[in-house]
Amino acid sequence: MAYAATYAPDSPERAAIDARxxxxxxxxxxxxxxxCQAAQSPLASALADYPELSHLKVEDGPGRPLGRSYRVKLxxxxxxxxxxxxxxxxxxxxxxxxxxxxxxxxxxx
Numbered sequence: 554m555a556y557a558a559t560y561a562p563d564s565p566e567r568a569a570i571d572a573r574x575x576x577x578x579x580x581x582x583x584x585x586x587x588x589c590q591a592a593q594s595p596l597a598s599a600l601a602d603y604p605e606l607s608h609l610k611v612e613d614g615p616g617r618p619l620g621r622s623y624r625v626k627l628x629x630x631x632x633x634x635x636x637x638x639x640x641x642x643x644x645x646x647x648x649x650x651x652x653x654x655x656x657x658x659x660x661x662x
Contacts, residue, residue, distance in 0.1 A: 556600045560584055560612040564619040571637040576606050576659055581613040581620050582629035588645050589629045595649035596631075603656055633659040 560583055570579065578600070582589035600608060613620035613628060623632055623639070633641040633655055640659060646652050 555604045555606070555608060556597045557608045557610040560589075560610045562612045564611040564617065565609075567619055567622045570619070570634065573634070573637050575636065576603075576662075577634040578606060578608045578656070578659075579623075579632040579634055580608065580610045580629055581623070581625045581632070582610070583612055583614065586628045588627075592629050592646055595646065596629075596652055598649045599652035599656055602653070603660060606656070606660070631655070635659060635662055 557580075560580075570577070580596070582592075584590075600606065611617075611619055613625055613630075620630075623630070627644050629645065631643040631646060631652070632639055633643075640662075641655050643651065643655055646655075
């Protein structure tokens with residue numbers, strides 16, 4: 554699974570994320586957010602080098618339990634997860650090199 558194009562309105566339970574093995578990029582935002590829209594091209598470009606990485610886009614907002622469990626406050630928020638544990642986070646990334654560097658650190662583990 555590589556780049557996911559749209560934010561899913563339904564999100565998994567936090568326990569499922571915590572129990573997950575492997576590498577995951579968890580992205581919080583909404584399709585109408587201009588910051589989220591601006592991040593999509595650099596994100597897709599950076600993810601092109603990691604086709605084995607799972608990318609889960611979760612629609613966020615008030616009362617959404619998964620986003621609240623990660624204390625997401627601004628969109629987009631990218632959370633880099635290895636074996637269920639957060640290892641890094643980027644908030645409102647704007648450049649492909651910034652995202653690529655975080656992905657490289659996640660993959661190097």
